[in-house]
Amino acid sequence: xxxxxxxxxxxxxxxxxxxxxxxxxxxxxxxxxxxxxxxxxxxxxxxxxxxxxxxxxxxxxxxxxxxxxxxxxxxxxxxxxxxxxxxxxxxxxxxxxxxxxxxxxxxxxxxxxxxxxxxxxxxxxxxxxxxxxxxxxxxxxxxxxxxxxxxxxxxxxxxxxxxxxxxxxxxxxxxxxxxxxxxxxxxxxxxxxxxxxxxxxxxxxxxxxxxxxxxxxxxxxxxxxxxxxxxxxxxxxxxxxxxxxxxxxxxxxxxxxxxxxxxxxxxxxxxxxxxxxxxxxxxxxxxxxxx
Numbered sequence: 538x539x540x541x542x543x544x545x546x547x548x549x550x551x552x553x554x555x556x557x558x559x560x561x562x563x564x565x566x567x568x569x570x571x572x573x574x575x576x577x578x579x580x581x582x583x584x585x586x587x588x589x590x591x592x593x594x595x596x597x598x599x600x601x602x603x604x605x606x607x608x609x610x611x612x613x614x615x616x617x618x619x620x621x622x623x624x625x626x627x628x629x630x631x632x633x634x635x636x637x638x639x640x641x642x643x644x645x646x647x648x649x650x651x652x653x654x655x656x657x658x659x660x661x662x663x664x665x666x667x668x669x670x671x672x673x674x675x676x677x678x679x680x681x682x683x684x685x686x687x688x689x690x691x692x693x694x695x696x697x698x699x700x701x702x703x704x705x706x707x708x709x710x711x712x713x714x715x716x717x718x719x720x721x722x723x724x725x726x727x728x729x730x731x732x733x734x735x736x737x738x739x740x741x742x743x744x745x746x747x748x749x750x751x752x753x754x755x756x757x758x759x760x761x762x763x764x765x766x767x768x769x770x771x772x773x774x775x776x777x778x779x780x781x782x783x784x785x786x787x788x789x790x791x792x793x794x795x796x797x798x799x800x801x802x803x804x805x806x807x808x809x810x811x812x813x814x815x816x817x818x819x820x821x822x823x824x825x826x827x828x
Contacts, residue, residue: 576637580779583636588774591629592690598625599693606697612719618698619676619721625694626672639665643785646673649756653720656713656748659758659785660737660810661726664767666760669783670724678721680713680743703729703743713747723747727807731769737807737814745803749793755806757788759813788813 598621605614633639649657653676659666671677679700685691686702699721701712713723727740748755761784766777789809793802 580637581776583632583638584776584779585774587629587633587636587638590632594625595690595694599690599695602693602697606693609697614697615678615699615716615719615721616676618694618696619678622694622698623671623675623677626668630669630672638779638781640780640782641669641785642783643669643673645787646670646758646785648787649674649722652676652722652756654717654722654753656717656723656725656744656753656755657758658725658727658744658755658806660732660760660814661728661730662732662735662760662762662768663765663771664731665783666726667724669785670758670760673785674722674724676721677724678716680723680725709743710747710750714751717747717751717753723753727803727810733769735765737811740803740807740810742799742803745793745806746799748791749797749799749802752793752795755791755793757790757806757809759786759788759810760784761786 602618602621606618630639630641634641649655650673657670657674657677659670667679667681671679678698679695681691681695681700681702683702686695686700699716699719701709701716701723703709717723723744725744727742727744728738729741730738732738744755747753763782764777765771766775766781767773791802791806791809
């Protein structure tokens with residue numbers, strides 16, 4: 538009888554300890570679930586807030602810039618406009634990072650901050666590409682679609698900054714040359730639109746014609762992301778898994794030779810992108826993309 542009581546007395550504390558441990562485990566799981574739910578709610582609010590922030594602030598600043606864009610068309614005015622867009626995009630990228638929507642690796646692009654007269658060519662997986670690129674480049678001029686140049690969110694600031702739309706026709710190369718000679722860097726996406734299905738589209742050779750005409754170097758930038766968010770075919774308000782991880786890496790720099798054929802030069806740059814983006818390392822990135 539005494540032995541039985543001893544065994545019972547020994548088991549009671551162990552059972553109580555087990556129940557306490559189970560309660561702690563349940564509490565921790567509930568706390569983690571609540572934390573993740575709360576984090577998800579905040580990120581959802583931040584996601585839709587990003588659209589409002591971009592549209593509202595962009596529209597207001599764009600409208601304000603319309604008058605000075607018409608009155609002041611000199612180099613200083615354009616340089617001011619370029620730095621203004623850089624600052625706005627840098628703030629927006631900071632908002633995305635601070636709210637946990639974006640992880641950005643763009644340290645290599647710091648080498649371009651003091652560059653001038655360089656044509657920067659990048660692949661184009663999503664809508665954020667131009668925003669993130671310009672956020673790293675204080676003196677950038679974008680070669681943009683004509684439809685974007687008429688968008689109220691961008692039209693005034695883009696005009697003040699001297700951005701060039703791709704409907705400029707025969708004057709396209711001349712305008713590119715003017716901006717490069719002013720010390721700006723020309724940002725181009727040679728595909729002309731966003732990549733479809735992760736496969737690089739054939740390059741349009743306007744950037745190559747500008748390069749050989751001005752003998753300006755072409756600095757390549759390789760953009761990768763672990764999500765197809767805001768890529769071709771992605772619904773505008775569809776949430777991806779957060780954070781979206783973006784990488785902007787400097788690639789090779791190409792210098793055109795005097796008298797070099799623009800098509801040949803552009804083909805060399807295009808082949809470099811094809812080879813780089815189909816390398817095993819880049820395949821791993823695209824293969825592990827999240828929805």
